[in-house]
Amino acid sequence: MQNGALSELFGRMADVMEILAEDRFRVNTYRKVARIIADTPVDIGELLESGRLAEVPGIGKSSLAKIEQFVHTGRIEAHEALLRRIPAGLLELLRIPSMGPKSVKAVYEALGVTGMADLKAALESGAVAELPGFGRKKTDQLLKGIAFLEKATGRIRLDQAAEAAQIVGAFLAEIGQVKAIVPAGSLRRRCETIGDVDILVTVDEADVPRDEGRRTMDERRGAAGMGTGRMPVLRAGETLATHKGRTPSAQEAVIEAFTAAPFVDEVLASGPTKGSARIRTVEALVQVDVRVVAAGSFGAACQYFTGSKAHNVALRELAVKAGLKLNEYGLFDGEKPVAAAEEADIYKALGLDYIDPRLREDRGEIEAARNHTLPAPVSLKDIRGDLHMHTTASDGEDAIEEMAQAARRLGYRFICITDHSQSSAIANGLSARRLARQVKAIRTLNEKSRDLTILAGVELDILADGRLDFDDAVLADLDYVTASIHSGMAGDREKLTTRMLKAMDSRYVNCISHPTGRLINERGAMDLDMEQVVRHAARTHTALEVNANPWRLDLKDTHCRMAVEAGAMLAIGTDAHSAAGLTLMAYGVDTAARGWATKKDLLNGMTVRQLQVFVNKKR
Numbered sequence: 271m272q273n274g275a276l277s278e279l280f281g282r283m284a285d286v287m288e289i290l291a292e293d294r295f296r297v298n299t300y301r302k303v304a305r306i307i308a309d310t311p312v313d314i315g316e317l318l319e320s321g322r323l324a325e326v327p328g329i330g331k332s333s334l335a336k337i338e339q340f341v342h343t344g345r346i347e348a349h350e351a352l353l354r355r356i357p358a359g360l361l362e363l364l365r366i367p368s369m370g371p372k373s374v375k376a377v378y379e380a381l382g383v384t385g386m387a388d389l390k391a392a393l394e395s396g397a398v399a400e401l402p403g404f405g406r407k408k409t410d411q412l413l414k415g416i417a418f419l420e421k422a423t424g425r426i427r428l429d430q431a432a433e434a435a436q437i438v439g440a441f442l443a444e445i446g447q448v449k450a451i452v453p454a455g456s457l458r459r460r461c462e463t464i465g466d467v468d469i470l471v472t473v474d475e476a477d478v479p480r481d482e483g484r485r486t487m488d489e490r491r492g493a494a495g496m497g498t499g500r501m502p503v504l505r506a507g508e509t510l511a512t513h514k515g516r517t518p519s520a521q522e523a524v525i526e527a528f529t530a531a532p533f534v535d536e537v538l539a540s541g542p543t544k545g546s547a548r549i550r551t552v553e554a555l556v557q558v559d560v561r562v563v564a565a566g567s568f569g570a571a572c573q574y575f576t577g578s579k580a581h582n583v584a585l586r587e588l589a590v591k592a593g594l595k596l597n598e599y600g601l602f603d604g605e606k607p608v609a610a611a612e613e614a615d616i617y618k619a620l621g622l623d624y625i626d627p628r629l630r631e632d633r634g635e636i637e638a639a640r641n642h643t644l645p646a647p648v649s650l651k652d653i654r655g656d657l658h659m660h661t662t663a664s665d666g667e668d669a670i671e672e673m674a675q676a677a678r679r680l681g682y683r684f685i686c687i688t689d690h691s692q693s694s695a696i697a698n699g700l701s702a703r704r705l706a707r708q709v710k711a712i713r714t715l716n717e718k719s720r721d722l723t724i725l726a727g728v729e730l731d732i733l734a735d736g737r738l739d740f741d742d743a744v745l746a747d748l749d750y751v752t753a754s755i756h757s758g759m760a761g762d763r764e765k766l767t768t769r770m771l772k773a774m775d776s777r778y779v780n781c782i783s784h785p786t787g788r789l790i791n792e793r794g795a796m797d798l799d800m801e802q803v804v805r806h807a808a809r810t811h812t813a814l815e816v817n818a819n820p821w822r823l824d825l826k827d828t829h830c831r832m833a834v835e836a837g838a839m840l841a842i843g844t845d846a847h848s849a850a851g852l853t854l855m856a857y858g859v860d861t862a863a864r865g866w867a868t869k870k871d872l873l874n875g876m877t878v879r880q881l882q883v884f885v886n887k888k889r
Contacts, residue, residue: 434549438467473520673852839872
C-alpha cells in the first residue's frame with residue numbers, strides 16, 4: 271500500500287505552500303486529497319490502473335496526474351520543486367503543538383529561523399515574543415512543546431488514552447462544582463491511536479466555597495490526601511487566585527486541583543481555564559489537557575473540540591452558506607446566538623441529523639445527515655455474544671465455566687469457545703483428540719445452561735499453502751470456525767491474499783480473525799489485497815472479524831466500511847484470554863461503528879438461531 275506515503279506527501283506540499291503564502295484554494299485542495307488518500311482502504315495504485323480513481327470526488331485532473339507520477343516513479347516533481355523553495359528544517363517545526371504553517375512563516379521571514387535549534391534560541395532570547403501574534407504566553411507554550419517533542423514516544427493506543435481519561439475524569443468528578451465532564455478530540459471519536467487526551471469540563475460558580483481562595487495549594491493537597499508539592503507556574507504555596515489576592519473562580523479551582531493531582535508527573539501549562547499536564551498511567555506517560563468551558567457554550571465546545579478538523583471545516587462551510595458563524599462558543603447569526611449549550615442543537619440548526627462522534631471524519635456523514643440517511647451505528651447494547659475467546663485448554667487463563675460466568679454478567683446470550691488449533695504449538699494448540707474432548711465438555715455444560723448458549727468452535731490456523739489445520743471431518747463437529755494467519759505474515763501480496771481466499775472457500779470456515787495481523791505501534795499489517803478479500807468474504811458468506819483487543823482493532827475502521835458496503839458480515843471478537851478480557855468488546859464495537867456498521871451487519875447482533883442459520887447456509 272502506497273497510500274500512507276502518498277497522503278503524507280500531499281499534506282507536506284500543502285504545508286509548504288501555506289508557509290509560502292500561496293493560493294489558499296490550492297492548499298485546501300491538497301489537504302483534501304491527502305485525507306481522501308489516507309481514508310482509502312484500497313491500494314491507490316490499483317484504483318489508478320482501473321480508472322476508478324478519476325471518479326473519486328475531490329481528486330481533480332492535476333492531483334490525478336501527480337498521483338500517477340508518484341505511482342510510476344515514486345516521486346512528485348511539484349513536491350520536490352516546493353521543497354527547494356524553503357529550508358528543509360522548517361517542516362520539522364510543524365511537529366510542535368500550536369506551531370502551524372503561518373507561525374513557521376512568521377519566524378522564518380522575521381527572524382531567519384530555519385530549524386528547531388534556531389527556533390529554540392529565538393524563543394529563549396525573547397525575540398519570538400516580540401512578533402505580532404506571539405507574545406510571552408505563546409512562546410512559553412512553544413518551548414514546552416519543543417521539550418515535549420524531545421521526550422515524546424509517539425501516539426498511544428486507544429485503551430491507554432481511555433485509561434488516562436478515566437483517571438482524570440474520576441478525579442474531577444469528586445470536585446463539588448463540576449457539573450459535566452466530556453472527553454473530546456480523537457478519544458471521543460474512538461480513533462485507534464491518540465495524541466493528547468482532551469477533557470472538557472463545565473462548572474457551577476455558585477458551588478465554589480468562599481474560603482477556598484484563602485487556602486494554600488499545600489493545604490488543599492493535604493486536605494485531599496495528596497501530600498504536598500509545587501505548582502511549577504507559581505511560587506511555593508500559591509494558587510493562581512491567591513497570587514492575585516482573591517478567591518479563585520470555579521474554573522481556576524478545577525485547573526488548580528487537576529495540576530496538583532497525585533497522578534500528575536509534570537505540569538506543562540496552567541491558566542485560569544485550561545491546564546495541561548503529563549500524567550502517569552500503568553503503561554505510559556500521557557499528555558492530558560483539561561479545559562473549563564462555560565455551561566452556556568458547552569455543547570458548542572464539545573462539537574468543536576471533538577473534531578475531526580475536516581468535519582469541522584465542512585460544518586463551518588455549511589454555516590457560512592447559511593449566513594451564520596460557527597466556532598467553539600456557538601452558532602451565531604451576527605451577534606445573536608442560534609445554538610450553543612446543546613451539541614445536538616448545532617447540527618439541527620444547520621439542517622442536519624445529529625452525527626455520532628465516531629462518524630465525524632468527513633467521510634460522507636454530513637451529506638447523509640442532511641439526507642436523513644445516516645446509519646444507526648452499532649452500540650454495546652446491540653451485542654448478544656462474543657465469538658472469539660481462549661481458555662486454559664490452549665493459552666487462556668480461565669476455564670470454560672469461568673468464561674461463561676463472565677459472559678452472563680455482561681448479559682450475553684451466547685459465547686463461542688475458540689481455542690487454538692494444533693499448529694499453534696507456542697499457544698498450546700489443541701490436537702483433534704483434545705478438541706473432541708472439549709466439544710463433548712461444552713455439550714455437557716449446555717445441557718445445564720438455561721440462559722447462555724456455549725458454542726463449540728476453534729481458531730483454526732491457515733497454513734502456508736492455504737490448507738487448514740484440521741480436515742473437514744474434525745470441523746464438521748463444531749458449531750463455528752474462525753480461521754487465522756499466524757505465520758509467514760511477511761509474504762508477498764499475491765501469495766498472502768490467495769492463502770486467505772483459499773481458506774474462505776472452505777464451507778466450514780465462518781470467519782477470518784484479525785485479518786491483517788497488525789499490532790498497533792508494534793507490527794504492521796500484512797500486505798493483502800483487501801478489496802479482493804472483502805469481495806470474496808461477501809461471495810462465500812464468510813464473516814470478517816473486528817478484533818476488539820486494542821492492540822489489534824483489526825479490521826480497522828476504513829476496512830469495516832469497505833466490508834459493510836460490499837455486503838460482507840462482520841463478527842466482533844474480544845480474542846479474550848481471560849474472563850476479564852471479555853470486557854474489551856467496546857473497543858471493537860467503536861471500531862465497527864466508525865466503519866458505519868449497524869447491528870444488522872454483525873453476527874454478534876444475531877440470536878443463536880440466526881447465527882446457526884448463517885453457519886448452516888454456508889455448509
